[in-house]
Amino acid sequence: MTGKEFLELGSLQQSLHLEKLKRMEIMLKLFNELPKKDQNLFNHGSYFLAGNSSLCGLAANNFFRRTLNITKAPFISALPMAVIPFLSTTAVYEVFLRQPLFLGDLNCEICAVVRGGLIGAVVGGVYPFLLALPVNASLAARYVLLTCSIKAPLPGKENLLRFWHRAAQPVFKKMSFGILVQLLTGIYLATKHHGIYVQMLQQVKPSRDPETLEA
Numbered sequence: 503m504t505g506k507e508f509l510e511l512g513s514l515q516q517s518l519h520l521e522k523l524k525r526m527e528i529m530l531k532l533f534n535e536l537p538k539k540d541q542n543l544f545n546h547g548s549y550f551l552a553g554n555s556s557l558c559g560l561a562a563n564n565f566f567r568r569t570l571n572i573t574k575a576p577f578i579s580a581l582p583m584a585v586i587p588f589l590s591t592t593a594v595y596e597v598f599l600r601q602p603l604f605l606g607d608l609n610c611e612i613c614a615v616v617r618g619g620l621i622g623a624v625v626g627g628v629y630p631f632l633l634a635l636p637v638n639a640s641l642a643a644r645y646v647l648l649t650c651s652i653k654a655p656l657p658g659k660e661n662l663l664r665f666w667h668r669a670a671q672p673v674f675k676k677m678s679f680g681i682l683v684q685l686l687t688g689i690y691l692a693t694k695h696h697g698i699y700v701q702m703l704q705q706v707k708p709s710r711d712p713e714t715l716e717a
């Protein structure tokens with residue numbers, strides 16, 4: 503790359519950065535003109551989905567503990583199952599849905615709804631279930647537990663995969679309703695947030711340049 507091309511690339515990146523800042527300023531002004539109810543929903547709506555993720559994490563942890571008859575360290579196993587899904591869901595929703603909507607980078611309603619549903623189901627439902635597995639596996643490796651309601655030590659390496667598959671099946675079945683609820687919650691929030699984004703665009707006066715709001 504020649505010096506001229508390097509300078510042109512740097513100039514292009516700078517202009518794109520300035521354009522993004524200008525767009526953020528415009529969207530922020532439009533957002534501040536919305537009713538407080540819509541502002542609160544847009545800013546804090548994802549916390550409801552994240553709170554449900556914490557509940558899914560605690561439920562998955564409780565189901566695994568009952569299946570494996572774990573009685574030790576209830577607080578140690580419950581704390582990460584409540585905190586990590588909450589933080590993960592909040593962060594993923596912010597990066598992949600709320601922020602793109604706010605910046606005007608996600609104009610497609612169907613895309614927003616699909617993203618919301620996937621975030622709700624995968625990050626808010628399946629992830630807590632998967633996270634509960636190693637948490638309780640570590641406890642199971644430390645204590646002699648029940649398996650299939652019969653007291654026995656953990657199986658050898660050759661049967662370990664089969665053991666955890668059998669132990670996880672009933673837990674996943676119990677979690678399926680929670681995953682469905684998270685899917686529907688994610689779709690609902692994405693629909694509402696995209697509707698708020700559309701409201702922001704509808705506030706644009708004819709004198710403003712609509713091209714500045716396009717992705």
